[in-house]
Amino acid sequence: MAHLRTVPIPRLTPGAYGTVSVGDATARKNVRIFRREGSEWFITQNDYKFTQNQLQLGLNLGIDARDTRRPGGWGGRINVRFTVHDRGKISADSVKLRVAPILTYHHSQSVQQIFTTAGNDTSNFFQSKFVSTLEASLAEMDVNYPLFEFNASDDLWAQDFFEPGYTSMPGPSGPVTLQVMIRSAQGDRVAGRQVFEYLRGSGTGAVQDRAGSRDEINSMGNLETIPPHNFNGKNYPAGRIVLGTHGAQKPYILKYMLAQEIQDPLLFDTNWLAAGLAILRKTQSTGYGNIRAFSRQNDTEGNPSDLFGILWGLHGVPSYTIDDLLSQSQIIEANANFARSIRGTVNLLKRETGIKNADIHGVPAVFRTGLTFLPNGGIRPERNNNSELAGSLYPASINGLILSTQYLAPNPWGPVVDGRDIMADAVSEVYGRLGFKVNFVDNWNSHHTWGGEVHCATNTIRNGSYRWW
Known part of the structure; x- marks a missing residue:
């Protein structure tokens, strides 16, 4: 899992909320985004709303892929968008990521x-x-x-x-x-x-x-x-x-x-x-042409049909x-x-x-x-x-x-x-x-x-x- 962080946003009103989303449908089904709460990680969907308090502390996120790069299919590229809503205004930032190759x-x-x-x-x-x-x-x-x-x-x-x-x-x-x-x-x-x-x-x-x-x-x-x-x-x-x-x-x-x-x-x-x-010709030329070409003996144990x-x-x-x-x-x-x-x-x-x-x-x-x-x-x-x-x-x-x-x-x-x-x-x-x-x-x-x-x-x-x- 790769880690994603957002910087703390201190001056937000109580009604402020944020989302972390992947817009492309193909990319979204091939990745999972997690949020950390305490010592646990929870899968987070596009419509999950982060609260004012969470945004003020900064988000601790993780992301992993559910598939690899595929020929003629998903190429592993995604765009993760972080959006904050406060007092009728919308601020957003995004980062482009790609699944690592096999x-x-x-x-x-x-x-x-x-x-x-x-x-x-x-x-x-x-x-x-x-x-x-x-x-x-x-x-x-x-x-x-x-x-x-x-x-x-x-x-x-x-x-x-x-x-x-x-x-x-x-x-x-x-x-x-x-x-x-x-x-x-x-x-x-x-x-x-x-x-x-x-x-x-x-x-x-x-x-x-x-x-x-x-x-x-x-x-x-x-x-x-x-x-x-x-x-x-x-x-x-x-x-x-x-x-x-x-x-x-x-x-x-x-x-x-x-x-x-x-x-x-x-x-x-x-x-x-x-x-x-x-190497065989050299051995032959030195007078050893009459020796066995293979030094191994046949096995006498096991299933004989496997041998012969x-x-x-x-x-x-x-x-x-x-x-x-x-x-x-x-x-x-x-x-x-x-x-x-x-x-x-x-x-x-x-x-x-x-x-x-x-x-x-x-x-x-x-x-x-x-x-x-x-x-x-x-x-x-x-x-x-x-x-x-x-x-x-x-x-x-x-x-x-x-x-x-x-x-x-x-x-x-x-x-x-x-x-x-x-x-x-x-x-x-x-x-x-x-x-x-x-x-x-x-x-x-x-x-x-x-x-x-x-x-x-x-x-x-x-x-x-x-x-x-």
Whole structure:
């Protein structure tokens, strides 16, 4: 609630009265005005009359919004009018206000809470195992952020059915912040209801834009935020939103984020994605081409059908060698194509943000095609099992959870040479140069096999007490 005050008006007659009103009908239904009496606050309508005594003391008022800025709807602007009637004369003053924008967090903001989805031994053995491994990894990293487990849905993707955001305004001791959970614009994605059922409360709001389709492009894992920066005479104090498009198809949430007018969205064409061959070639050239390309063993516990009996996904760990992998011309050609797509994305980032080559650090990755997803899982039929769209062959270590100076990455299970996972070592070396300590967590069966990783399985609330104005 924002505070409003009026200065005391000492020379008023006993019949004097005042009103505080918002004239525009749309604006009025979207805000509430409060008056303070003693220690309590009371909702105050346009026709409420403040007495001579109240006006002489000065009014202590508050105002809050009942909605956010909306595309094609209320833009958050209001005009509050203070009117005083005395001895047949009318005096008035007004102030223009606007509801603060909804903003999304960037990874330079410190973590305050972590989210994931719960699992159990009967319905999802591997998710339950992932949560236990996640908790153990966080303990090993000596991070004490509270971990919230959604448990009212079998939806695994805590990154996708909502995006933690915030709104803030100036306060006497710095920004006053309200957490706002943004449900994905996927009306039939039941898991998203949990932000209203379990997260909304004191200090935390929840919001949903108009309901879009269940299409994966509307999952909130498709939204990230570039940290604050200045470039080409433009200032982005809260950073810029990044959204992936599929050619001409844009995410439903785009118009809502544009309506906030602060984090100017930057669009990337990720149509080549379904959601590090060099290091393998180097290993092959040193005489280790005959070792297994994947160091992980198959699980022997859990429901065997979850491993081997389902038609979709990459179930079970491939047994082929590095030589076998590098002899697959389709994979080699596909990775060359995807590398060009990555370079195009990097070049767009350089043009839009001013980053240089020295700011860009490569993490080893190998892509595969033909990834097949669950029916009715938000993947369009033409994108399912598509030979031209990329999925990660190894667990994608770039798709992890950033925790200030530590990074929780999916274990890539790369080839082991002289007792060392060459993929994991390469990842640790890259992030180590940037000041991050890397811990690895196994998400092969819980998420990688379904086309996602640690980042997709988690979410975070971060510290939003920074000025955006």
